Amino acid sequence: MIITKQKDIQKILGQLKGKDRVFVVGCAACATKCATGGEEQVRILAEELAKNQKKVTGTIVLDTPCDMRIVKKELLHNEKAGLAESLVLLSCGAGVQSIAQVCPERDLVPALDTLFLGSIERLGNFNQYCSLCGDCIIDETAGLCPVTRCAKALVNGPCGGAVNGKCEVNSGQDCVWILIYEKLQKNPTNIKKYRKIKSNASISKPQRIKTR
Amino acid sequence: MKFAETLKTKKFIITAELFPPKGINVQSLLDKAKLLRGKIDGFNVTDNQRAVMRLGSLAICRLLLDQGCEPIMQMTCRDRNRIALQSDLLSANTLGVENILILSGDHPSQGDHKEAKPVYDLDPVQLLKTARALETGVDLAGKKLDGSPQFCLGAVVNPMADPLDLQLAMVEKKIEAGAQFFQTQPIFDFKLLETFVARTRDLPAKILIGVFLLKSAQVAIFMKEKLGINISPHYIDRLSRAASPVDEGINIAAELISQLKPHVDGVHIMALGLEEHISEILDKVK
Numbered sequence: 001m002i003i004t005k006q007k008d009i010q011k012i013l014g015q016l017k018g019k020d021r022v023f024v025v026g027c028a029a030c031a032t033k034c035a036t037g038g039e040e041q042v043r044i045l046a047e048e049l050a051k052n053q054k055k056v057t058g059t060i061v062l063d064t065p066c067d068m069r070i071v072k073k074e075l076l077h078n079e080k081a082g083l084a085e086s087l088v089l090l091s092c093g094a095g096v097q098s099i100a101q102v103c104p105e106r107d108l109v110p111a112l113d114t115l116f117l118g119s120i121e122r123l124g125n126f127n128q129y130c131s132l133c134g135d136c137i138i139d140e141t142a143g144l145c146p147v148t149r150c151a152k153a154l155v156n157g158p159c160g161g162a163v164n165g166k167c168e169v170n171s172g173q174d175c176v177w178i179l180i181y182e183k184l185q186k187n188p189t190n191i192k193k194y195r196k197i198k199s200n201a202s203i204s205k206p207q208r209i210k211t212r
Numbered sequence: 213m214k215f216a217e218t219l220k221t222k223k224f225i226i227t228a229e230l231f232p233p234k235g236i237n238v239q240s241l242l243d244k245a246k247l248l249r250g251k252i253d254g255f256n257v258t259d260n261q262r263a264v265m266r267l268g269s270l271a272i273c274r275l276l277l278d279q280g281c282e283p284i285m286q287m288t289c290r291d292r293n294r295i296a297l298q299s300d301l302l303s304a305n306t307l308g309v310e311n312i313l314i315l316s317g318d319h320p321s322q323g324d325h326k327e328a329k330p331v332y333d334l335d336p337v338q339l340l341k342t343a344r345a346l347e348t349g350v351d352l353a354g355k356k357l358d359g360s361p362q363f364c365l366g367a368v369v370n371p372m373a374d375p376l377d378l379q380l381a382m383v384e385k386k387i388e389a390g391a392q393f394f395q396t397q398p399i400f401d402f403k404l405l406e407t408f409v410a411r412t413r414d415l416p417a418k419i420l421i422g423v424f425l426l427k428s429a430q431v432a433i434f435m436k437e438k439l440g441i442n443i444s445p446h447y448i449d450r451l452s453r454a455a456s457p458v459d460e461g462i463n464i465a466a467e468l469i470s471q472l473k474p475h476v477d478g479v480h481i482m483a484l485g486l487e488e489h490i491s492e493i494l495d496k497v498k
């Protein structure tokens with residue numbers, strides 16, 4: 001799921017300068033799981049805004065703000081939202097932009113910073129294991145992703161700088177190539193896959209925009 | 213002699229590392245190089261070493277060529293995408309620089325522009341293959357080149373890396389991708405190197421073992437504690453007791469090279485700013 005964290009309240013208030021009436025939007029999916037944009041965080045932010053002399057015309061937690069069909073159905077014609085000058089959005093950047101596309105006239109204030117696609121270990125403990133490269137190779141790397149988990153995104157093997165199994169860039173992190181190797185060793189056919197040079201044909205895909 | 217030719221001989225190969233200044237005053241570096249002309253086989257010029265922004269490797273390599281020194285241009289994968297990397301490979305060749313040492317490069321977070329975007333569009337294996345592809349007259353997009361370059365390609369290996377098997381698999385991959393020679397991280401104990409030497413002896417590439425000029429006990433302690441490099445307490449002791457630690461460092465480096473000489477293809481000397489002392493090291497090698 002998409003990992004987000006809330007912006008500093010002063011930053012949010014700064015964006016709302018000159019706007020008196022606001023409406024707060026949350027997300028029932030990732031941002032709820034992350035405890036950054038669920039019912040509770042929406043309520044707390046609304047209270048915080050009220051304390052700072054904002055009139056909160058209402059709140060809503062959309063099922064998935066990143067789904068434009070839902071934004072159209074639940075938010076576009078929401079009366080209370082209509083009364084506000086600004087919408088304060090507790091969703092990831094994809095949610096904010098879906099809302100922006102469906103409601104082009106509205107003043108939007110993103111209240112979260114979007115960090116990465118994460119795997120949840122336990123609440124508040126998220127790991128970045130995949131960076132959505134668009135060309136998955138982890139069948140050749142023992143199911144562990146070097147594109148994301150190696151600090152230098154080396155896909156053919158390690159840099160040689162690991163110290164005691166830890167990454168040379170961040171001693172708090174395991175060198176993923178050592179983890180990969182340990183796992184591969186348990187299966188000789190996998191080692192063969194590792195030895196095959198991974199070419200560069202399609203590893204870098206910074207954007208994948210599909211419109212239809 | 214061209215470095216590619218040197219690699220074909222049975223000669224004990226010696227290269228030294230030079231790092232470009234932060235700024236445009238190149239004279240002191242060129243003077244240091246001049247002292248070594250004729251004494252070593254290659255002048256290895258770093259590429260924004262330790263992710264600290266400096267003058268480019270290519271400019272220095274060309275200046276070295278002009279004064280009769282054989283340059284080896286380091287090229288990291290850190291700062292350039294595949295377009296810039298290929299273009300710079302062509303630029304180097306056009307300026308007469310054929311020897312390229314390819315490495316991943318220290319991460320920006322370890323340098324002096326910590327917020328810089330890490331690129332790593334290609335990894336070292338892929339960049340080696342890319343250089344070889346350019347030699348055949350096509351680029352990574354499969355487009356034909358108007359005139360193709362010729363390279364002598366090198367890469368790096370860490371003989372002390374654990375697990376060694378993984379490093380050796382990497383060496384084989386790099387050779388398959390086009391590496392003709394390797395240089396290693398600094399080594400301070402030949403004993404620790406024996407397994408590595410035995411297991412790489414028959415590979416079709418020359419391996420130059422890194423030798424570092426320790427200028428003080430503090431540097432040795434830093435390398436041991438912060439970089440995890442195995443330096444025997446005996447050396448640290450000698451350095452801290454010496455009247456002139458640099459002279460003692462020179463002795464240590466010369467001893468190491470003398471020990472290595474019968475067993476390895478060559479050495480790569482890193483003097484980190486004290487390059488003017490490299491010829492003293494070489495004079496003391498037995």
Ligand code: SF4
Pocket residue numbers: 129130131132133134135136137138145146147148
């Ligand atoms: S290779 Fe890594 S980044 Fe790419 S899709 Fe697979 S897990 Fe994600």
Ligand code: SF4
Pocket residue numbers: 149150151152153154157158159160161162166167168169174175176177178
């Ligand atoms: S130490 Fe391992 S994880 Fe870190 S950059 Fe090197 S290969 Fe990648």
